[in-house]
Amino acid sequence: MRxxxxxxxxxxxxxxxxxxxxxxxxxIKTDYxxxxxxxxxxxxxxxxxxxxxxxxxxxAKAFIQLMWPALLTLIFTLIFxxxxxxxxxxxxxxxxxxxxxxxxxxxKPNSLFRSLKYYLLGFLIIAAFFGMPVAGYxxxxxxxxxxxxxxxxxxxxxxxxxxxxFTYDQAPQWVNxxxxxxYAFLRYTxxxxxxxxxxxxxxxxxxLLTVIAFEKIQRRFFCRSICPLGGLLAVVSxxxxxxGKSGTxxxxxxxCQDICPMGAIDQERNISPLACNLCLDCVDSCPGNKISxxxxxxxxxPQVFNLSRRTFIGSLAAGAVLPLFLQTRSLxxxxxxxxxxxxxxxxxxxxxxxxxxxxxxxxxxxGNALHPTFLESGIEGMFSPTLKARIGYCEYNCTLxxxxxxxxxxxxxxxxxxxxxxxxxxIFDKNLCLPYAKGIPCIVCEEHCPTPEKxxxxxxxxxxxxxxxxxxxRQPYIVDELCIGCGICETKxxxxxxAAVRLTSAGESRNPQNALPGTSAPY
Amino acid sequence: xDRREFLKQVSMWSAGLSITVPHFTIISEALAAQRQAPVxxxxxxxxxxxxxxxxxxxxxxxxxxxxSGNTVVIKPNIGWDRNPDQxxxxxxxIVKALVxxxxxxxxxxxxxxxxxxxxxxxxxxxxxxxxILKTIKSNRxxxxxxxxxxxxxxxxxxxxxxxxxEIYKDALEADSYINVPIAKHHSLSTLxxxxxxxxxxxxxxxGDMHHDLGQKIADLATIVRPTLTVIDxxxxxxxxxxxxxxxxxxxxxxxxxASTDPVAIDAYATTFFEMKPGDIPSTVAAxxxxxGEMDLAKIKIIxx
Ligand code: SF4
Ligand code: SF4
Numbered sequence: 001m002r003x004x005x006x007x008x009x010x011x012x013x014x015x016x017x018x019x020x021x022x023x024x025x026x027x028i029k030t031d032y033x034x035x036x037x038x039x040x041x042x043x044x045x046x047x048x049x050x051x052x053x054x055x056x057x058x059x060a061k062a063f064i065q066l067m068w069p070a071l072l073t074l075i076f077t078l079i080f081x082x083x084x085x086x087x088x089x090x091x092x093x094x095x096x097x098x099x100x101x102x103x104x105x106x107x108k109p110n111s112l113f114r115s116l117k118y119y120l121l122g123f124l125i126i127a128a129f130f131g132m133p134v135a136g137y138x139x140x141x142x143x144x145x146x147x148x149x150x151x152x153x154x155x156x157x158x159x160x161x162x163x164x165x166f167t168y169d170q171a172p173q174w175v176n177x178x179x180x181x182x183y184a185f186l187r188y189t190x191x192x193x194x195x196x197x198x199x200x201x202x203x204x205x206x207x208l209l210t211v212i213a214f215e216k217i218q219r220r221f222f223c224r225s226i227c228p229l230g231g232l233l234a235v236v237s238x239x240x241x242x243x244g245k246s247g248t249x250x251x252x253x254x255x256c257q258d259i260c261p262m263g264a265i266d267q268e269r270n271i272s273p274l275a276c277n278l279c280l281d282c283v284d285s286c287p288g289n290k291i292s293x294x295x296x297x298x299x300x301x302p303q304v305f306n307l308s309r310r311t312f313i314g315s316l317a318a319g320a321v322l323p324l325f326l327q328t329r330s331l332x333x334x335x336x337x338x339x340x341x342x343x344x345x346x347x348x349x350x351x352x353x354x355x356x357x358x359x360x361x362x363x364x365x366x367g368n369a370l371h372p373t374f375l376e377s378g379i380e381g382m383f384s385p386t387l388k389a390r391i392g393y394c395e396y397n398c399t400l401x402x403x404x405x406x407x408x409x410x411x412x413x414x415x416x417x418x419x420x421x422x423x424x425x426x427i428f429d430k431n432l433c434l435p436y437a438k439g440i441p442c443i444v445c446e447e448h449c450p451t452p453e454k455x456x457x458x459x460x461x462x463x464x465x466x467x468x469x470x471x472x473x474r475q476p477y478i479v480d481e482l483c484i485g486c487g488i489c490e491t492k493x494x495x496x497x498x499a500a501v502r503l504t505s506a507g508e509s510r511n512p513q514n515a516l517p518g519t520s521a522p523y
Numbered sequence: 524x525d526r527r528e529f530l531k532q533v534s535m536w537s538a539g540l541s542i543t544v545p546h547f548t549i550i551s552e553a554l555a556a557q558r559q560a561p562v563x564x565x566x567x568x569x570x571x572x573x574x575x576x577x578x579x580x581x582x583x584x585x586x587x588x589x590x591s592g593n594t595v596v597i598k599p600n601i602g603w604d605r606n607p608d609q610x611x612x613x614x615x616x617i618v619k620a621l622v623x624x625x626x627x628x629x630x631x632x633x634x635x636x637x638x639x640x641x642x643x644x645x646x647x648x649x650x651x652x653x654x655i656l657k658t659i660k661s662n663r664x665x666x667x668x669x670x671x672x673x674x675x676x677x678x679x680x681x682x683x684x685x686x687x688x689e690i691y692k693d694a695l696e697a698d699s700y701i702n703v704p705i706a707k708h709h710s711l712s713t714l715x716x717x718x719x720x721x722x723x724x725x726x727x728x729x730g731d732m733h734h735d736l737g738q739k740i741a742d743l744a745t746i747v748r749p750t751l752t753v754i755d756x757x758x759x760x761x762x763x764x765x766x767x768x769x770x771x772x773x774x775x776x777x778x779x780x781a782s783t784d785p786v787a788i789d790a791y792a793t794t795f796f797e798m799k800p801g802d803i804p805s806t807v808a809a810x811x812x813x814x815g816e817m818d819l820a821k822i823k824i825i826x827x
Binding site for chain 1: 735765
């Protein structure tokens with residue numbers, strides 16, 4: 001018998017740490033780094049996700065080329081089973097790590113609601129096909145990146161800034177001699193360049209925390225019972241080549257069952273390939289060294305899908321029928337004019353079909369312009385990106401969002417076509433705009449308008465101001481043909497509260513129905 | 524109030540030792556007494572680094588403005604995500620030349636920064652300033668993005684439109700402040716010249732400056748007073764300022780001018796656009812504050 005000097009478990013930990021570090025590295029690199037083109041495939045995590053690949057391809061009714069790496073995941077799963085969940089998945093690593101802070105209430109080896117993930121998977125796939133793409137609500141990577149990008153990372157910056165502002169303001173010189181270089185180093189390496197602010201930051205955080213808090217129910221409860229990606233990998237693992245084999249004549253100890261974080265081992269010590277994530281903890285824990293993982297499949301009957309046929313059909317039917325109701329809303333007739341999609345976004349239906357709500361575009365947007373929608377694009381559009389021009393604007397020379405989008409929901413545009421893509425149109429509110437409403441000179445908007453021939457121009461007008469004097473002021477107006485909807489005018493408008501110039505989706509080039517009078521191309 | 528007393532207030536405030544906002548009063552008479560007939564050095568040519576040397580020479584050399592051991596702030600305009608040809612930002616070669624002269628004059632530290640209008644990193648890169656400053660191998664040069672914590676509120680006792688502004692600490696404390704704007708069109712201020720460039724050291728919501736812009740720029744100029752102003756007119760933006768973007772709006776003049784009088788140099792630069800000093804509200808307002816001369820007849824031009 002071989003003596004275990006380096007427990008298998010440690011190899012897995014190492015792999016998890018490496019994968020998680022790689023994930024964090026790519027997460028931080030999802031940013032402008034001094035070059036217009038991103039140097040790394042920062043979105044690779046989403047492109048190896050077969051759940052998202054399947055759902056977006058079904059929604060698009062075409063194989064999405066960008067997502068071909070997902071096939072690799074499937075091939076590896078066919079060989080090794082659900083190894084991904086145990087060895088690579090960053091959320092899996094996070095759960096394994098958090099597990100030490102929770103004592104699960106349910107200690108029985110059997111998983112609760114084990115089949116839920118299959119119903120969910122069926123529902124998501126069918127719904128995607130029938131026009132309700134909501135996989136991103138449940139996809140583990142989407143949940144993770146969204147939570148980190150929209151809440152955790154910005155909060156980290158708040159924490160660092162508050163701490164180092166405190167030391168800077170209050171601490172004696174010698175303390176600053178230490179803290180200031182540390183702060184500079186952190187800013188240079190891990191901290192975001194700017195403080196960002198996001199819609200739905202707290203909700204995204206709450207969802208991520210809930211997934212972690214599920215550890216209180218059972219170890220890896222999310223992976224066992226909810227994760228639809230796990231469900232898909234489980235289905236594929238049914239045919240995998242590598243399997244765990246338990247000893248036929250072992251004693252009465254239940255070490256392996258007790259230790260299995262996935263509830264994969266039954267009373268007869270059969271290891272279900274559908275649940276097993278190849279963590280190999282059972283191998284290390286077996287006092288008789290009777291468990292082994294080998295390429296000799298199917299000697300053990302895989303645990304059946306334990307699905308209730310009726311419930312399963314029900315979940316499929318729901319996925320097929322619910323989308324019908326989406327068509328009955330007013331939103332189906334008239335899109336929300338406040339919904340501004342990033343430059344290069346596909347027409348709305350295609351866009352929603354492909355958008356996997358991963359938050360990559362929002363993370364990368366250097367203008368802090370992109371935010372997750374709540375209900376602006378309907379219940380099925382939650383967490384898809386929209387531009388909130390009062391918070392931030394689309395930087396004229398920037399093309400990053402198209403570069404990071406893993407599914408092509410935002411087309412990758414070169415700088416020049418991007419600068420000609422109209423994502424909306426600005427309008428003036430003359431009741432607020434100072435030169436109109438109060439006879440006060442301003443035109444900050446015109447100053448910032450980035451189009452080489454300005455989309456904001458002005459006429460001189462004489463106005464009676466609030467002191468009843470007649471004054472000459474420049475009054476701005478929009479030239480629709482030139483405005484590209486970048487929104488910098490709304491962002492920089494110096495008025496408190498509402499801006500006097502506001503962006504709407506009118507005229508967006510992805511939607512010919514939305515053309516403005518005078519700008520419409522014949523179609 | 525003299526500058527030394529003011530700086531004491533600034534450092535007490537920023538160290539948290541004082542809760543009263545530093546304030547600054549200028550006494551016009553005192554300024555007038557200091558003032559001699561303003562001189563503008565003018566140089567034209569294709570070699571921008573050489574032009575910088577020429578104008579500095581004709582003003583008596585960089586040593587006149589930077590003493591050995593001084594902390595120097597060089598404040599170019601890097602406000603926009605535009606490249607050097609588009610004439611929205613100060614030409615990187617001019618920035619580089621000035622930094623090198625300051626180093627040669629024995630500066631202890633040369634700080635270069637701007638608070639940008641577009642995304643800060645993009646502006647630093649696309650303007651060409653970041654790359655060119657990297658070629659200067661000296662640890663006495665720092666090129667950085669402004670640090671939020673370093674804006675200090677200042678009461679402007681003589682301010683007419685701006686009574687309190689947040690100003691970057693390094694700009695207030697510098698021994699030598701060299702202002703390096705580019706001359707270009709701006710719809711509201713008519714032109715963006717030297718004094719307007721100082722808006723780059725302001726914190727807070729700068730958009731508010733635009734209501735009565737000319738006066739506010741002049742009020743700011745009572746506090747932020749450059750040791751030297753160098754105006755980049757190597758290429759000027761005639762229309763669609765301040766950021767342009769269209770090369771048809773750019774006119775190449777291959778000219779640099781410099782002066783210690785911030786009003787006189789703005790007044791003179793106006794003529795590049797076929798306008799008169801009186802057309803620029805900030806020039807007029809600063810003249811009335813007693814900050815310098817705007818009468819072209821009283822300004823001495825040294826052509827090199
Ligand atoms: S929305 Fe505009 S600024 Fe934001 S990432 Fe996309 S292109 Fe860049
Ligand atoms: S949105 Fe505003 S700033 Fe942007 S192009 Fe249109 S008018 Fe100009």
